[in-house]
Amino acid sequence: MTGPGEIPLHKERLDRFLFFSRAVKSRTLAQKIIESGAVRVNSERTERTDHKIGAGDVLTMSLHGKILVWRILDPGTRRGPASEAQGLYEDISPPPVPRAEQSPYDAAIAERPVGAGRPTKKERRETDALKRDD
Numbered sequence: 517m518t519g520p521g522e523i524p525l526h527k528e529r530l531d532r533f534l535f536f537s538r539a540v541k542s543r544t545l546a547q548k549i550i551e552s553g554a555v556r557v558n559s560e561r562t563e564r565t566d567h568k569i570g571a572g573d574v575l576t577m578s579l580h581g582k583i584l585v586w587r588i589l590d591p592g593t594r595r596g597p598a599s600e601a602q603g604l605y606e607d608i609s610p611p612p613v614p615r616a617e618q619s620p621y622d623a624a625i626a627e628r629p630v631g632a633g634r635p636t637k638k639e640r641r642e643t644d645a646l647k648r649d650d
Contacts, residue, residue: 536591
C-alpha cells in the first residue's frame with residue numbers, strides 16, 4: 517500500500533518480463549520454462565507464470581545451458597529493440613566454471629569441425645587408438 521506522495525511501483529507478470537527482456541522468443545516458451553521450475557524469484561522457486569515482479573527483484577534462471585542471475589531495473593512495458601531490452605536488467609551472473617582438463621580423446625573430437633560429416637578411415641583409426649590407450 518502506498519502512502520501520500522509515493523509513486524506506486526510498476527509490477528509485471530514474470531512471463532511477460534522474460535519476453536520483454538528477450539530472454540526467450542515467445543510468451544508461450546516463457547510459460548513453459550517457468551512451469552518447469554527453471555526460474556527463481558528472490559531465491560524462491562516459482563512455477564506461476566503470473567507471478568508479479570518489479571524493480572529490485574533478482575531472477576535466477578537456467579536458460580540455454582547456462583545459469584543467469586539478473587537484477588530487474590525496470591519491468592518494461594513492451595518488447596522493444598535489443599538495446600532497450602538490455603536496459604531492463606543488470607546481469608549479475610557468476611563467471612562460468614572452467615572445464616576440467618580434456619582427455620586426448622575429447623581433444624581429437626574437438627579438432628573436427630561441427631557438421632564435417634562422418635570421419636574418414638584414418639580419423640577413425642586415430643580415434644580407436646586413443647580409446648585403446650586409456
